[in-house]
Amino acid sequence: MPKLPFLFPRELALLQRRWNKEMRSLPVTAEPWLAAKARQWDSQTLESWILKHVHTRGAREFARTITRAVLCAEPRQVSYLCFLEYLRQGESLESLIGIEGGAQQDKFAGGAWQIPQRMAAQLGDSVQLDSPVHAVEQHHDGVSVISNGHTYRARHLIMAIPPVLAAKIRYNQPLPAKRNALLERMPMGSVIKIHVAYERAFWRLRGLNGGVVSNNRVFNVVFDQSLDDDGMGVLVGFIDADHAIAMSATDEATRRQQVISDLVHYFGPDAAHPIAYVEQDWTAEPWSRGCYVAHTAPGVITSFGDTLREPCGRIHWAGTETATRWCGYLDGALQSGIRAAQEVLNR
Amino acid sequence: MPKLPFLFPRELALLQRRWNKEMRSLPVTAEPWLAAKARQWDSQTLESWILKHVHTRGAREFARTITRAVLCAEPRQVSYLCFLEYLRQGESLESLIGIEGGAQQDKFAGGAWQIPQRMAAQLGDSVQLDSPVHAVEQHHDGVSVISNGHTYRARHLIMAIPPVLAAKIRYNQPLPAKRNALLERMPMGSVIKIHVAYERAFWRLRGLNGGVVSNNRVFNVVFDQSLDDDGMGVLVGFIDADHAIAMSATDEATRRQQVISDLVHYFGPDAAHPIAYVEQDWTAEPWSRGCYVAHTAPGVITSFGDTLREPCGRIHWAGTETATRWCGYLDGALQSGIRAAQEVLNR
Structure with missing residues (x-):
């Protein structure tokens, strides 16, 4: 992320505390329409809520970027009540975006595509x-x-x-x-998921964990997907919300160029030469209509x-x-x- | 409508002036996404806009009732930009809801259903x-x-x-x-359209024009649909937005009872005995999915x-x-x- 004003970390902590408090007032039965403030929260977009309750530019950009990352939608498209219920279902924002102890912690050795395949075999x-x-x-x-x-x-x-x-x-x-x-x-949300493979996980050698959350690049969320330190390096990332809509209308060559350019911006010139690029445009997938x-x-x-x-x-x-x-x-x-x-x- | 605070008419005039000014800034080519303030207006619901810019209870209720009547949707469901574009396309709020010189002025002698029928005959x-x-x-x-x-x-x-x-x-x-x-x-919007016929247009005898816009009854918009002073009296009206969703889940007898009870509230006991009741629940119509x-x-x-x-x-x-x-x-x-x-x- 770019340089952010000094107040941002403090307001971010307040923001997370407020979201966690409000989401805990939603029924555990997943009937958000029964919440005491359901009507009030459902009458506004998340963007309206951010503009009213978040004051520093950094914390606002953080909230918007997080919304795009978790719902693949722009904050102006999402009901604040919908967002709170999503947080509640995932326990908290920390739990949803967290790696250690969070929703992003575990991976399937060999990939999640094996689940439907093994079920089908049975x-x-x-x-x-x-x-x-x-x-x-x-x-x-x-x-x-x-x-x-x-x-x-x-x-x-x-x-x-x-x-x-x-x-x-x-x-x-x-x-x-x-x-x-x-x-x-x-x-459904709008997202293009992309794997980029390198001969080595070169970022690890430089002490970087491969994780990125950006508010001003197209390939805006990236994780390290490499299996171990010695083998091939793999970065997995997402083009989401409005960026996905715009990039879905281009072609794979254009997307690849954009993704690699963003990776060079994050990780330096070593990122310029991947050995493989694999993408899945979920916005164009007829049997899901998004993700x-x-x-x-x-x-x-x-x-x-x-x-x-x-x-x-x-x-x-x-x-x-x-x-x-x-x-x-x-x-x-x-x-x-x-x-x-x-x-x-x-x- | 119920008694409204003193300030309401003044704020209503200001509101209409503001809407008319803002809608005139939208492109005449019907490309509202190109408007200078498109992003800002499209980031909020009409309800958020009302809460921020309209201060008297009467004017707020008026704005909400009007939205339900013209779009058959709750103000919390509609983008403020969508609402402004709808006003622009219909020239102004006055023109959209107006009878004399407005969109509600002309009726088809014999009913609009003849248009598709005559086209089909040709x-x-x-x-x-x-x-x-x-x-x-x-x-x-x-x-x-x-x-x-x-x-x-x-x-x-x-x-x-x-x-x-x-x-x-x-x-x-x-x-x-x-x-x-x-x-x-x-x-699509949600609406149930209902015609109620009486032996006489009894409201005319009492100097009433048969028009109703209500913010607190279910059958909330009513017009006089009678052909002339001497014959049968016909009121046409609408159950719209959330009321339509709720009433669509009941049965015709319940809706009829509600409609007549509301008409008695507006026009007195003469309204209790219609000679005919005809309804069309557009929310349940599979080939329009609403209106x-x-x-x-x-x-x-x-x-x-x-x-x-x-x-x-x-x-x-x-x-x-x-x-x-x-x-x-x-x-x-x-x-x-x-x-x-x-x-x-x-x-």
Whole structure:
């Protein structure tokens, strides 16, 4: 980050204390619409809140950068109540962005992509790939899920897809208007994730940990993803929020050039010569429509939020957005699946 | 409206003057994202703006009631920039809500439903009803529109449906991520429209014009829709924004009771015995997903707005939301259709 005014660290501490205090007033049942100040907090954007309550330029920029990093959205797009609930679900800001003891601490040896692959191996033929669901039909004795030329029947259905994708499915028995309205108001964040590999983790030799949070570069959040000191050096990072929208409209060569230029700015000329560059533009991914999670603009939680986990006939809702803890994370996805399965068993 | 404090009329005049001044600074090309203060105005909700700039309770309630009436959304859900652009497109608040010389002045003798019917009569077999479009496929030499079991081919396509419905269609050639993001962030307002008929326009006999704008009843906007003094009396009115969401979840009997109770409150016991009650719940209408028009939350116009009228290959965008004047009105729909047709002709 660039040089920041002297007052910034002090105001940052106050800011975190205030957020932690306010988030603790939200119901632990993940029903933020029931909070005493729900209406007040949901009537403003996080940006309005920052302008009113944060006074030093440094602390303001910090709050904005953090919002972009955790929700992949601009602070002017996010309800302050939505932001507080996200903090609450992740225990605190420190826990969400923290490495040691925080949400960024653990990595999967070999990568998280192995999870769905290993699950699929156990499940065998019951996993159907390349079968996007176009329609869901509820009947008196069951539910049909219709894909390209195939129909799958079940007694109950658990939907575990992003809200914006659930909104695109045709339902023969219309969802309640309020539930539709919520699904149509939960857009995903915008992010491009990039791995850059080097022959050596050269930054470690210079005593740097490879971590970056920037408020004025495009490739604005970076972590060290290298496995050990001796092998290949890997930096993983993100282009998020408005930067992601702008860079998604360019091409890979342009993005690569921008990313490497930012890495040279952070880590010096050694960063100019990677041995590999791998990117995933989540804003252009049709089966997620963005990442890592859906957010809500002001007025959405308080007008429509109470339909979030309400079953619609034989349809039960899972997916990380319906979690009561760790919304936006694998933990939240798992928890929501267990809850939805329990709902079906209890019917 | 209930009794309002003394200062209200004065502040209301100041408020209208300020809105009219600010809206005149928006580009006449309907590109509000280019306005000098676009970022500032789009970073806050209309509710935040009201709390900061309007001081008397009466003027605040007026601003909120007006927002609900024109956009069918709560002020906490709407970007202040979106609201200003809506005012600009309709020339001014006075023009939008005005009867004499305003947008509410003219009615179609026999009802506006005759317009599509008469157009359809002229067009004959080329109008296909009961054929919701599921997919649009672009090829090197044309575009296919796919409905239930039917495929229609054309050289170019003009899409004139609400953004939220355009977002539900499958595209073989994906729309640009930014265009998708905009479509996924333009929800429709929430409104239930109700006609109540009486044997006589009894309110006229008592010197009342039948008009109501209320800040504390459910059936909160009412107009006299009677044809003449001698015949049947008809009141048309609206349940909008949060009230519409709540009332849509009940049943017609409950809504009818509420509406008549509100009319008795406004017009006395004569209102208790209508001869007919006809309602249209737009929040539950699958082919509009709300009414009268889409709105945007903060941060949407400035991040995604510039894709609003940008053609995507062979797809051209019409519909009232893409108008440059009278967005949300028949005039805007017509204007947008003419513009889109011209785009196709100019290719």
